[in-house]
Amino acid sequence: xxxVGARVPRYDGIEHVTGRTVYVDDVKAPGTLxxxxxxxxxxxxxMTGLDVSKAESLPGVHAVVTWEDVPxxxxxxxxALGIPADEPLLAKDEVRYKGQPIAxxxxxxxxxxxxxxxAISVDFEERPALYDVRKAFDEDAPKVHHWGxxxxxxxxxxxCRQIRKGxxxxxxxxxxxxxxxxxxxxxxxxxxxxxQVCLVVPEANGRLTIYSCTQALYFSMGVVAAxxxxxxxxxxxxxxxxxxGFGGKVDTATETLCSLLALKSGRPVKWRWTREEExxxxxxxxxxxxxxxxxxxxxxxxxGRKMLTLHDSGAYARFSPYGLTKHSFHHTGxxxxxxxxxxxxxxxxxxxxxxxxxxxxxxxVSFATETHLTRVAHELGLDPYxxxxxxxxxxxxxxxxxxxxxxxxxxxxxxxxxxxxxxxxAPEYAAMSREQRSGELLPEHLVGQLGNPExx
Amino acid sequence: xxxxxxxxxxxxADEAVKLFxxxxxxxxxxxxxxxxxxxxxxxxxxxxxxxxxxxxxxGVSRNGSxxxxxxxxxxxxxxGLEAPVGPCAANVADVEVRSQGTVGGxxxxxxxxxxxxxxxxxxxxxxxxxRSAGAGGIAEQALEDFLPExxxxxxxxxxxxxxxxxxxxxxxxxxxxxxxALGVSAARAGDGTIRVAATGLAAHGVRLPSAEAAxxxxxxxxxxxxxxxxxxxDALASAWYRSKTLPVLVRRALTELKEQA
Amino acid sequence: xxxxxxxxxxxxxxxxxxxxxxVLREELGIVSPKAGCExxxxxxxTVLVDSEPRRSCLLAVAMVDxxxxxxxxxxxxxxxxxxxxxxxxxxxxxxxxFCTSGMLIAAHAYVEGGGSGDHESIQEALAGHVCRCTxxxxxxxxxxxxxxxxxxxxxxxxxxxxMTNLGGxx
Numbered sequence: 001x002x003x004v005g006a007r008v009p010r011y012d013g014i015e016h017v018t019g020r021t022v023y024v025d026d027v028k029a030p031g032t033l034x035x036x037x038x039x040x041x042x043x044x045x046x047m048t049g050l051d052v053s054k055a056e057s058l059p060g061v062h063a064v065v066t067w068e069d070v071p072x073x074x075x076x077x078x079x080a081l082g083i084p085a086d087e088p089l090l091a092k093d094e095v096r097y098k099g100q101p102i103a104x105x106x107x108x109x110x111x112x113x114x115x116x117x118x119a120i121s122v123d124f125e126e127r128p129a130l131y132d133v134r135k136a137f138d139e140d141a142p143k144v145h146h147w148g149x150x151x152x153x154x155x156x157x158x159x160c161r162q163i164r165k166g167x168x169x170x171x172x173x174x175x176x177x178x179x180x181x182x183x184x185x186x187x188x189x190x191x192x193x194x195x196q197v198c199l200v201v202p203e204a205n206g207r208l209t210i211y212s213c214t215q216a217l218y219f220s221m222g223v224v225a226a227x228x229x230x231x232x233x234x235x236x237x238x239x240x241x242x243x244x245g246f247g248g249k250v251d252t253a254t255e256t257l258c259s260l261l262a263l264k265s266g267r268p269v270k271w272r273w274t275r276e277e278e279x280x281x282x283x284x285x286x287x288x289x290x291x292x293x294x295x296x297x298x299x300x301x302x303x304g305r306k307m308l309t310l311h312d313s314g315a316y317a318r319f320s321p322y323g324l325t326k327h328s329f330h331h332t333g334x335x336x337x338x339x340x341x342x343x344x345x346x347x348x349x350x351x352x353x354x355x356x357x358x359x360x361x362x363x364x365v366s367f368a369t370e371t372h373l374t375r376v377a378h379e380l381g382l383d384p385y386x387x388x389x390x391x392x393x394x395x396x397x398x399x400x401x402x403x404x405x406x407x408x409x410x411x412x413x414x415x416x417x418x419x420x421x422x423x424x425x426a427p428e429y430a431a432m433s434r435e436q437r438s439g440e441l442l443p444e445h446l447v448g449q450l451g452n453p454e455x456x
Numbered sequence: 457x458x459x460x461x462x463x464x465x466x467x468x469a470d471e472a473v474k475l476f477x478x479x480x481x482x483x484x485x486x487x488x489x490x491x492x493x494x495x496x497x498x499x500x501x502x503x504x505x506x507x508x509x510x511x512x513x514x515g516v517s518r519n520g521s522x523x524x525x526x527x528x529x530x531x532x533x534x535x536g537l538e539a540p541v542g543p544c545a546a547n548v549a550d551v552e553v554r555s556q557g558t559v560g561g562x563x564x565x566x567x568x569x570x571x572x573x574x575x576x577x578x579x580x581x582x583x584x585x586x587r588s589a590g591a592g593g594i595a596e597q598a599l600e601d602f603l604p605e606x607x608x609x610x611x612x613x614x615x616x617x618x619x620x621x622x623x624x625x626x627x628x629x630x631x632x633x634x635x636x637a638l639g640v641s642a643a644r645a646g647d648g649t650i651r652v653a654a655t656g657l658a659a660h661g662v663r664l665p666s667a668e669a670a671x672x673x674x675x676x677x678x679x680x681x682x683x684x685x686x687x688x689x690d691a692l693a694s695a696w697y698r699s700k701t702l703p704v705l706v707r708r709a710l711t712e713l714k715e716q717a
Numbered sequence: 718x719x720x721x722x723x724x725x726x727x728x729x730x731x732x733x734x735x736x737x738x739x740v741l742r743e744e745l746g747i748v749s750p751k752a753g754c755e756x757x758x759x760x761x762x763t764v765l766v767d768s769e770p771r772r773s774c775l776l777a778v779a780m781v782d783x784x785x786x787x788x789x790x791x792x793x794x795x796x797x798x799x800x801x802x803x804x805x806x807x808x809x810x811x812x813x814x815f816c817t818s819g820m821l822i823a824a825h826a827y828v829e830g831g832g833s834g835d836h837e838s839i840q841e842a843l844a845g846h847v848c849r850c851t852x853x854x855x856x857x858x859x860x861x862x863x864x865x866x867x868x869x870x871x872x873x874x875x876x877x878x879x880m881t882n883l884g885g886x887x
Contacts, residue, residue, distance in 0.1 A: 018798070023815065241814060275756065276497075459733075493774065549757075553757055633758035633759070633845065
């Protein structure tokens with residue numbers, strides 16, 4: 001590993017400092033049209049009377065696209081992972097979140113595109129909207145999604161992601177104390193310096209060249225091909241330097257609509273979102289609601305954990321079931337808890353659908369677990385480093401979903417952290433390692449959860 | 457970009473006044489930091505665009521203790537002035553935006569979702585007068601009389617007597633691109649009169665007469681100041697938050713003033 | 718209208734209220750200044766106007782008729798990097814690079830204006846510039862290094878097909 005610790009060149013270092021790095025908006029094609037979108041101004045409504053004829057006939061407008069122009073209106077981006085399609089590319093007879101795209105236009109310039117959007121007429125009949133995931137389960141809650149208010153298609157048509165391990169009932173009976181906590185990290189907007197942007201050029205040979213800021217080029221290519229019902233060899237996707245993505249540029253938010261406009265107008269089209277659109281309409285990291293109850297002993301063992309997670313998916317599923325699944329696998333953090341009862345729901349609300357952001361699904365539960373561990377230590381009157389080291393993953397311990405750890409690093413990390421904070425550990429803790437549990441570090445209640453590292 | 461029906465670039469103050477006329481359908485562009493993005497984003501249409509770039513309305517001059525600031529003076533040029541004006545100016549945006557945005561633009565800026573017009577608290581506190589043009593000709597009036605009626609006026613300059621002492625206190629901005637949610641200026645004139653003013657509480661900067669009346673007791677002045685205003689929620693802070701922090705800022709501003717013998 | 722851009726006199730055809738940013742990017746094809754927010758809030762559009770750093774998205778081109786405009790392309794080239802460009806490369810002060818053009822212009826102006834290189838004054842000068850990738854530390858380090866007049870051997874950190882002189886950059 002010669003590169004580790006060495007100074008190596010950034011392959012794009014010189015380009016960055018000389019202004020030569022090419023971002024999508026820097027690519028110019030002659031005759032490019034400007035794209036603007038008509039977006040829902042309300043959180044939840046039925047939609048009728050969509051009429052784009054006036055927009056289409058404005059001088060300088062070359063194409064207007066609505067749901068009727070989309071060959072396959074609903075395509076599940078993660079259908080390969082078993083998540084069915086639920087989201088129309090453009091709204092058809094209802095809108096479920098403020099900012100939801102209803103139509104897109106391609107015109108000679110930005111002002112004409114804006115005027116065209118304003119010339120589209122549509123009627124909304126507003127409905128009560130749901131914003132609070134905790135209220136989603138009330139009988140009188142507004143209904144957000146045609147599947148109900150939470151995702152019902154986990155394997156076996158279960159309506160939540162469940163982890164069951166050992167016996168949480170026994171753990172709670174044997175505990176000296178139950179420590180509870182509720183954790184609610186808010187939504188976070190990615191705020192890339194480069195807003196969502198896409199340029200699609202229709203080629204003379206019938207292919208489309210798509211310049212995209214996507215973080216997931218082949219993935220986006222597949223999404224476009226599916227919506228347009230085109231074979232992959234009709235698309236050429238040119239990725240490039242992403243001006244900041246952080247997980248927010250995997251939704252394929254612009255490419256399909258630009259492709260439709262390019263096909264309909266026969267001209268290159270470019271859609272560059274405004275900063276306002278980026279803030280109001282682009283997907284965010286999800287807000288989460290997590291409730292944890294740990295069954296603990298006086299000397300700091302965590303015998304069992306009951307946990308409920310409500311993940312706010314916004315108005316559609318997108319990648320949320322996948323994010324929640326990862327979250328569930330990591331819901332004990334880097335700590336070994338043998339008795340588990342985890343229920344996680346992907347809840348729909350009338351907000352912009354949420355998406356990935358660095359550490360998708362897991363940063364939420366890391367925050368919750370670490371905070372909760374410190375809470376446990378405080379309630380027991382114990383040192384937070386010691387509680388962590390005692391319960392930390394070791395070789396042969398198993399994860400919530402029974403993966404056997406072969407090389408967990410939490411023990412050396414916590415020890416290094418203590419050292420860095422000038423916190424001297426008691427000798428027995430300073431001597432701890434990641435080696436397989438034995439002796440005092442292998443109490444009765446942990447025996448059954450061990451696995452063979454060779455089985456990993 | 458919504459283009460103007462006409463772009464006018466006067467070469468002198470007199471020409472600017474003439475072209476402004478009564479201001480009907482005229483969009484004045486001083487530094488452009490507020491108006492240009494609104495035009496570019498289609499939020500405003502220009503009508504006749506009056507660019508003040510060459511109108512000779514920029515510059516800070518002194519006549520004894522009387523300071524006169526041309527309307528097209530960039531905010532950055534005020535940064536070295538004594539408190540409250542100097543520190544108030546330094547708290548506006550960042551150096552690039554301050555060097556482009558003008559004093560006149562700051563005084564004319566509309567408060568909508570964000571509390572624009574930071575300089576107003578400092579200039580109110582030093583008892584500034586405004587010379588402006590428009591329907592009825594050139595007028596000179598106290599800033600606090602100008603502000604509620606500033607539509608349809610073209611500011612030419614702002615003048616004030618240097619205060620004997622001054623202070624400026626504001627809620628900390630999370631970033632240079634954020635407007636000041638609440639700012640308080642206080643100044644003591646040569647004859648001992650104390651004026652206190654704030655931005656972020658109304659449709660423009662306002663004096664706080666109850667705080668002025670109790671200026672010798674900064675704590676009381678802070679508590680009383682709340683009676684002078686009815687703050688509203690906006691993008692930066694809630695009315696509740698402003699009503700809780702105003703007394704603190706007033707108390708600090710007047711304490712600082714007291715400490716300047 | 719006329720602008721001198723990176724030393725070249727250009728006649729401007731765009732409408733007078735077109736932003737300088739759009740004139741540079743759309744009419745003149747100079748794309749280093751970026752449209753990050755188009756409201757002056759992020760700094761990625763900053764260019765030098767008569768040697769002063771200004772947000773090109775906040776300037777109507779008629780306001781700068783006759784001015785000298787300098788963009789990153791005019792600061793230096795891969796074959797001849799300006800000191801601030803060398804410092805940014807050496808200190809890895811760019812990740813995605815989108816904010817970098819604006820940062821370089823502000824940094825260049827700061828150093829040319831005699832900036833002392835202490836962190837506080839650098840932060841003050843660059844306060845209008847947002848970066849979402851780097852966390853700013855390496856940017857500030859690079860500006861401080863430039864202000865100090867550090868010299869850099871870029872043979873390790875600057876590899877590019879366009880580099881013709883790997884033994885050291887002028």
